[in-house]
Each structure stands twice: as structure tokens, then as C-alpha cells.
Amino acid sequence: MQKIELDLGRNGYPIFIGRDILADLPAFMQDVPHSSRHLLISDTNVYALYGPMLLETLRQAGYDIQTVIIPGGEEHKNLETVAYLYEQMILLGLDRSSCVLALGGGIVGDTAGFAAASYMRGIPYIQIPTTLLAQVDSSIGGKTGVNLPQGKNLVGAFHQPLLVYSDICLLDSLPAKEYCNGLAEVIKYGLLDAELWALLEEKHPFILKRDHDCLQNIIIRCSEIKARIVSADEREQGQRALLNLGHTFGHAIENLTGYQHYTHGEAVAIGMVYAARTAYLLEMISRQDMDRICQLITAYKLPIECPQLSSQAILEQMYRDKKATSGTLRIVLPQAIGSCVLRQDVPDSLLLKAITG
Ligand SMILES: NC(=O)c1ccc[n+]([C@@H]2O[C@H](COP(=O)([O-])OP(=O)(O)OC[C@H]3O[C@@H](n4cnc5c(N)ncnc54)[C@H](O)[C@@H]3O)[C@@H](O)[C@H]2O)c1
Structure with a gap:
């Protein structure tokens, strides 16, 4: 596994890249408290492929983690989906020490990242990119956001993740x-x-x-x-x-x-x-x-x-x-x-x- 440090002072974080590493994620989550509830956000396709396995791994490592699945597609990268996420985050009892795990392509990463950036004035999140685009680009750099009817990515925030975790084997299933x-x-x-x-x-x-x-x-x-x-x-x-x-x-x-x-x-x-x-x-x-x-x-x-x-x-x-x-x-x-x-x-x-x- 390769580790790259993104140096942003206090906001810096590691990017991990490797093969078949998804099951090892808990070992890199030392900063995520076991005492709080956390949330895995994914889209329908990605969740069906990798969600249950990741959830099981995290629960076995002692994390209290719930899931919200959002619909895929650029047409759902909008404020309606973000509002749905806020609703679920409140219902599930996420607080300021909760962490969001974004499992998916750029759409999940941007949307879940923006929900994390704005929920209770910002909670931590982890990027687990599953598309090539997300692994090389959208998961790195902290740009989060959604589209408005007037244009793409018009609402958003800079919010750096705790870490980026790229398992290249996940790309095998990519269309x-x-x-x-x-x-x-x-x-x-x-x-x-x-x-x-x-x-x-x-x-x-x-x-x-x-x-x-x-x-x-x-x-x-x-x-x-x-x-x-x-x-x-x-x-x-x-x-x-x-x-x-x-x-x-x-x-x-x-x-x-x-x-x-x-x-x-x-x-x-x-x-x-x-x-x-x-x-x-x-x-x-x-x-x-x-x-x-x-x-x-x-x-x-x-x-x-x-x-x-x-x-x-x-x-x-x-x-x-x-x-x-x-x-x-x-x-x-x-x-x-x-x-x-x-x-x-x-x-x-x-x-x-x-x-x-
Ligand atoms: N934040 C940034 O800096 C940044 C940079 C570039 C692009 N973006 C944004 O990224 C978005 C596009 O992201 P994308 O290209 O990853 O698209 P995407 O998230 O829609 O994923 C593409 C499709 O592949 C499916 N999929 C994802 N991973 C899979 C896997 N491992 N196996 C099988 N299917 C899988 C998804 O369900 C989806 O249907 C755009 O909204 C764009 O604006 C953001």
C-alpha cells in the first residue's frame, strides 16, 4: 500500500492507495471515536457491490455505523438529496463527533462530503472512492457540493476529508x-x-x-x-x-x-x-x-x-x-x-x- 500526504497544515491528510485494502480500513480510522455513531453513505450500485462487506468489517472493528443509500446520477446530485441526508442524519442521531464515510464515485463523494461539511457546521468524513475519476481527482482536495437547476456545482464548500482510501480492485467492476x-x-x-x-x-x-x-x-x-x-x-x-x-x-x-x-x-x-x-x-x-x-x-x-x-x-x-x-x-x-x-x-x-x- 502507498501513502501520500496532502500537506495542508492542520487540515492535511493521508491518501492511501492499494489493492484489496477495503477490509483493512478500520486500522486507519484511529481518529474516529468508537463512542459515537457514524454513517456510511453510498449509491445503489456501489452499495450492492461493496456496502454489506464494508459495513460488516466496520461493525466487527467495533464501530457503531448506519447506512443511507442515495440514488445515483448527476440529476440526484442536488439539494433535495442533501436535505434527505440531513433528515436521516438527525433521525439516526449523528452528532458533532460522528463521521461520514462516502463510498462511491464523484457524485457520492461530492454530495456526502457537502452534507458532512454543513451538518452541525461541519463533521469529519472519509472518502472511499470507487471510480477511476474519483480515485484520481474528485476525492482529493476537499471540494464538495451539489448542482442547482441553474448549473453544476453552484453550491458547495471546501471541506477536507480525514483521509482518502483508494482500493484499485474496486475498479474491476466499473462499467x-x-x-x-x-x-x-x-x-x-x-x-x-x-x-x-x-x-x-x-x-x-x-x-x-x-x-x-x-x-x-x-x-x-x-x-x-x-x-x-x-x-x-x-x-x-x-x-x-x-x-x-x-x-x-x-x-x-x-x-x-x-x-x-x-x-x-x-x-x-x-x-x-x-x-x-x-x-x-x-x-x-x-x-x-x-x-x-x-x-x-x-x-x-x-x-x-x-x-x-x-x-x-x-x-x-x-x-x-x-x-x-x-x-x-x-x-x-x-x-x-x-x-x-x-x-x-x-x-x-x-x-x-x-x-x-
Ligand atoms: N470534487 C471534485 O473536486 C470533483 C472533481 C471532478 C469531478 N467531480 C464530480 O464528480 C462527479 C462524477 O463522478 P464519477 O465520474 O465518479 O461518477 P458517479 O459517481 O456517477 O459514478 C459513475 C457510475 O458508476 C457507478 N459506480 C461507481 N463505482 C463503481 C464500481 N466500483 N463498480 C461499479 N459501478 C460503480 C455509480 O453507481 C455510477 O452509476 C460529477 O458530479 C463531477 O462534478 C468532482
Whole structure:
């Protein structure tokens, strides 16, 4: 098992990554008091696969733990689900020394994390991510929150977990589409780290087959990158914004296609291609690097184009996105494989050209 420390002073925490480690979780919960009642939150799919076993393990270790299952899907990542969680937390008698355990993908992590952040002004929680996306990205960094009808993640809080516990064997049961969804975020990290990029190019057939050695290596590398970025910039006032690579374009694509046609990862993949083309048009990267980006994304079965939307519609939606501050678009662009920068001076005409391809 590998341990990575996310250094945030008093709010810092360990990230554990390993194989077949779920049953060992109680050994890492020393800070969770046996005298209080705790709550396992999961979604229907994940609970059916891993919930009873984890519950049994925790109870055998002497924890008083109850369960609440929430419906899966982005359409349930909302205040209604959070209100339901508060209701259950009160009914079950959770108090300020109770702990929430979030077992699931990014949706469970974000929703349960937000309930923990706000219940009785904040109680501790543990992230047990079960999707690739959640293991490399959403479980780390303390961003919690839910969607409003007006947009994604518009209500939330920064609330760091007590620990993150990633068992890569849980990814074996992940549907192929969800696995590729997470690979898009992994490729994003590769554009921020040349060593990871090389691994993604070299080990591509093994990674696609979910080879455990390769998976463990990439999840460790991504977690290290995220931990380093978050510890330098917890509240996204500087370099944490680099993690939005591909997302400004991607969010616009997701929104315009009603969150139905593309997964988040697919939209981000297309967004990374648009970012690469923008960088090429600005003469920031070479033709060869731009082609490598498109090739790797394709090799991981992710799309590189979005034929059903006009470039004008995508650009207009980008301006409506919450990341447009004072009318200026802030876009992360690759300047080489392994190095990205934030730019807010890209002319609209050039963005339109990059989107059109
Ligand atoms: N907080 C952050 O920093 C952050 C970062 C990136 C994304 N996010 C959020 O994450 C969410 C997406 O998360 P996601 O991609 O993990 O989706 P998800 O939580 O919806 O999980 C995807 C699907 O896979 C199922 N599933 C999960 N683990 C499984 C397993 N091991 N085996 C079988 N099925 C499994 C789930 O039930 C669900 O149907 C979005 O809401 C996004 O906004 C948050």
C-alpha cells in the first residue's frame, strides 16, 4: 500500500492507495471515536457491490455505523438529496463527533462530503472512492457540493476529508464507459506531468485492460500531482486552476448537449483537443505535440470532436459558464507535453478557429 500526504497544515491528510485494502480500513480510522455513531453513505450500485462487506468489517472493528443509500446520477446530485441526508442524519442521531464515510464515485463523494461539511457546521468524513475519476481527482482536495437547476456545482464548500482510501480492485467492476470517463482526467494529469504522459503512451494496452500494476502506478502519480497542487493552492486562487484543463470547453459541451450525449470525461477529452489546437494556433506548442495529444485521446477510446455543435454555440456557452470572470475567459493551454499555463487573452476569433478544427 502507498501513502501520500496532502500537506495542508492542520487540515492535511493521508491518501492511501492499494489493492484489496477495503477490509483493512478500520486500522486507519484511529481518529474516529468508537463512542459515537457514524454513517456510511453510498449509491445503489456501489452499495450492492461493496456496502454489506464494508459495513460488516466496520461493525466487527467495533464501530457503531448506519447506512443511507442515495440514488445515483448527476440529476440526484442536488439539494433535495442533501436535505434527505440531513433528515436521516438527525433521525439516526449523528452528532458533532460522528463521521461520514462516502463510498462511491464523484457524485457520492461530492454530495456526502457537502452534507458532512454543513451538518452541525461541519463533521469529519472519509472518502472511499470507487471510480477511476474519483480515485484520481474528485476525492482529493476537499471540494464538495451539489448542482442547482441553474448549473453544476453552484453550491458547495471546501471541506477536507480525514483521509482518502483508494482500493484499485474496486475498479474491476466499473462499467467500461465509466472507466474511460476517468481516463480523460488521467490524460489531463499527463498534460501536466511528462513522466505520467510517457507512461500513458507506453503502457496504453495494459492500462486499457486495467492491469493492476499499471493502474496502481497511474493512480499514485495522479494523486501525487493533485496533492501537490492542492497543498500549494487549496482555494483555487492560482495553480489549482490548471486542473481545469479541457473543462472550460468541456462544461460548455456537456451543458449544450443536456448532460446526456457525452460523459464528463468525453466532454473534457474534446475540450483538451480544443485547448491543444488553441495552443498550436498561438504557436505555443508544436504540430507534433498537438497530434500526440489527439492520438493519445483517441487511443483511450475518447472522442476528439463534437460534430453536432457549432463553434459559435460552444463559445457563447463558455462565456455563460461560471469560470468566465468579468467577461474574460480563463483557459488552460498546454505549452508542451507536461506543462500548461492559464491564459485570459485569447481572442474569440482564434478560439472559434480552434473549435472548428
Ligand atoms: N470534487 C471534485 O473536486 C470533483 C472533481 C471532478 C469531478 N467531480 C464530480 O464528480 C462527479 C462524477 O463522478 P464519477 O465520474 O465518479 O461518477 P458517479 O459517481 O456517477 O459514478 C459513475 C457510475 O458508476 C457507478 N459506480 C461507481 N463505482 C463503481 C464500481 N466500483 N463498480 C461499479 N459501478 C460503480 C455509480 O453507481 C455510477 O452509476 C460529477 O458530479 C463531477 O462534478 C468532482
